[in-house]
Amino acid sequence: MHDRDTLRRFLFERYPIRGHLVHMDAAWRALIEHRDYPGPIRDTLGEAVVASLLLAATIKFDGVLSLQLQGDGPVHLLLAQCTSGLSVRGLARHREVSAGGELNIRGLVGQGNLTVTLETDDGAQRYQGIVPIDGGRLADSLQAYFQNSEQLPTRLWLHANEQGASGLLLQKLPGTGSVRTTDVESIEDAWRRVQLIADTLTPVELRTLADEEILHRLFNEDDLRLFEPAPVYFRCRCSRERVVSMLQGLGETETRSVIAERGKVEVHCDFCNRAYVFDAVDVAQLFKAPVAADSGSVH
Numbered sequence: 001m002h003d004r005d006t007l008r009r010f011l012f013e014r015y016p017i018r019g020h021l022v023h024m025d026a027a028w029r030a031l032i033e034h035r036d037y038p039g040p041i042r043d044t045l046g047e048a049v050v051a052s053l054l055l056a057a058t059i060k061f062d063g064v065l066s067l068q069l070q071g072d073g074p075v076h077l078l079l080a081q082c083t084s085g086l087s088v089r090g091l092a093r094h095r096e097v098s099a100g101g102e103l104n105i106r107g108l109v110g111q112g113n114l115t116v117t118l119e120t121d122d123g124a125q126r127y128q129g130i131v132p133i134d135g136g137r138l139a140d141s142l143q144a145y146f147q148n149s150e151q152l153p154t155r156l157w158l159h160a161n162e163q164g165a166s167g168l169l170l171q172k173l174p175g176t177g178s179v180r181t182t183d184v185e186s187i188e189d190a191w192r193r194v195q196l197i198a199d200t201l202t203p204v205e206l207r208t209l210a211d212e213e214i215l216h217r218l219f220n221e222d223d224l225r226l227f228e229p230a231p232v233y234f235r236c237r238c239s240r241e242r243v244v245s246m247l248q249g250l251g252e253t254e255t256r257s258v259i260a261e262r263g264k265v266e267v268h269c270d271f272c273n274r275a276y277v278f279d280a281v282d283v284a285q286l287f288k289a290p291v292a293a294d295s296g297s298v299h
């Protein structure tokens with residue numbers, strides 16, 4: 001199987017139901033490169049990253065969608081972010097857990113919440129929803145999210161391992177649109193039926209079959225329209241400029257004390273593990289530059 005890093009949309013011609021299929025192969029492996037996540041955490045992060053892509057693809061926006069799990073379990077924080085351009089990044093902060101442990105989200109994250117937020121490019125944050133973490137898998141909590149937040153009826157199927165991460169989303173659209181069936185009862189029947197059929201898709205099939213094969217395997221009795229694949233990327237938004245303003249925010253005394261102690265300041269990005277290194281000359285330069293007016297510093 002070739003590496004796929006794509007998202008594909010499809011529509012049921014007869015019913016107001018749509019879907020997305022997403023696969024991350026090389027992009028997923030790049031996201032977890034240099035990260036030594038225990039298997040269950042890695043796979044849950046993969047599911048979250050794929051879910052963030054599937055959710056972002058259902059919304060028209062310019063910005064960043066974040067899917068965050070926070071709780072009192074071994075995983076304090078699990079964060080997946082997807083931009084409207086379908087670039088993703090993600091991280092997990094955790095205590096030690098056994099590598100062979102179970103992929104149970106309550107066991108990993110404990111008592112806590114799943115939060116979905118949308119931050120638009122103009123800086124406005126549109127709060128989306130928050131639900132308690134529930135059930136065994138991430139998809140179960142997302143199910144609760146869709147039920148509780150007055151979103152469109154939606155189901156997700158997610159699977160990730162060290163090689164890749166894949167997901168399927170089905171969503172029932174409001175009204176009847178331009179579809180051929182307008183009878184509400186038949187639409188409800190179809191919605192129930194497509195979910196039951198999608199439940200028969202095995203994780204291995206979701207991970208390994210081509211999109212056409214998956215859709216044929218599931219919905220060969222339905223008229224489907226499959227759109228061209230859109231590329232999915234792993235891309236971190238960290239930059240030297242951001243680290244510079246972080247250090248400026250930290251203050252000259254603090255930053256110089258690190259230089260005095262270690263000879264350099266080394267900052268690692270939590271998402272991509274990229275290292276930003278500043279020596280004494282860099283630090284001198286950094287605090288010679290005029291400090292931005294909004295930093296609150298007075299000279």
Ligand SMILES: [Zn+2]
Nearest residue numbers: 236238269272
């Ligand atoms: Zn980064």
